[in-house]
Amino acid sequence: MFRIVIIFLASILLAVAYNLFLLPHKVLSTGVSGIAMMTSLLTPVNTGIVNLVLNLPLFILGYLKLGKKFMGYTIxxxxxxxxxxxxxxxQPISTDPILSSTFGxxxxxxxxxxxxRFSASTGGFDIIGLLLTRKKEFPLGSLLFFMNAVVVFVSGFLFSWDTALYTLLSIFITGKVIDAIHTSHLKLTLMIITSRGEEIKEVLLSRFVRGITMLDGKGAYTNEKRKVLFMIITRHELAEIKKLIKETDPKAFVNIMETVEVMGFFNVNHN
Incomplete structure (x- = not known):
């Protein structure tokens, strides 16, 4: 229930950022939301309606491929x-486009x-990115950068290059704040030390298309045997995986490390 409340309030806050800070100055957001905002500025159709319509086909794909729970929260x-x-x-809160771009x-x-953080997404490019990384190792960061660059470039031609620069400023700030709240790296490596290795492995493999490497370990002080699981994930999967590990083994030790680069098959099972 708490998760639903947070997602509900955060989704309203996102609309406040768009309608009171960004849209009045023709400043756009990233991804599908940016395309929806651009469409609403050029037509009489409301941003919310366009955003929902653009996300509908992605909902169907995501529901089939990414899991009912994650997509339920996302929808x-x-x-x-x-x-x-x-x-x-x-309605603009401020007449200054720089202040509006920053606070928006x-x-x-x-x-x-x-x-x-609460195991959902804002739809749009996030769903596209997750679908691509489920299929194969894909340069998701480059894809998202390219898609966002298109939004900025088109806004410069349709409105003005000042507006495009304000959009770029807003996108940059949004990304930095997301990094501070969630995590800055698109991929993370988990090292899980647990006495319930097989149980955790089965739970994770049943929910995520990710490879897991299992090693035998032993506590230096206690001499107790443990399983050590290594797993590379995307940042969108982190909250749900942490929850599953905690439910399966509350005493598990989990080290979350930033992953700069991955070579080889990201989704291949190595256990």
Whole structure:
């Protein structure tokens, strides 16, 4: 229940960032939300409606490939956000586009970071990215950068290059705030030390298409035998995996490390 409340409030906060800070100055967000905002500025259709329509086919794909629980929270987030975008009037809080871009970016980053932290996403490019990384090792960071660059580039042609630079500033700030709340690296390495290695392995493999390497370990002080599991994941999967590990073995020791680069087959099972 607490998770649903946080996702609900964060989704409304995201709409506040868009309608009160960014959209009044034609400053765009990232990904599908940015495309929806751009469409609403050029047509009489509300951003929330466009955002929901653009996400519908992604919902179907995500529901089939990414799991019902994760997509359930994601769909809930997008629905609340889209409804809030319709209900909250587009009214500038500040007349200064730099201040609006900055504070809008901060609010959007806080909202998105909280949504990620509680095992959901804001839809759009996040779903596309997760679908691609489930299939094979894919340069997700480069893909997201390219997609966001297209949004900035198009906004410069459609509106003005000042607007495009404000959009770039907002996107940069949003990313930094998300990094502070969630995690800055797209991929992470988990080292899990547990007495319930087989149970944790089965739980994780049943929910995620990820390889796990298992080693035998022994405590230096206690001499008790343990299993050591190594697993590379994407940052979007972190919250759910932590929850599953805690439910399976509350005493498990988990070390979460930043992963700069991965060579080989990201999804191959090595156990």
């Amino acid at each position: 809930f987030s997008v629905l609340v956000n889209s409804l809030a975008l319709v209900l909250i009037p587009i 970016g901060v609010l959007a980053g806080i909202a998105s970071g909280l949504i990620f």
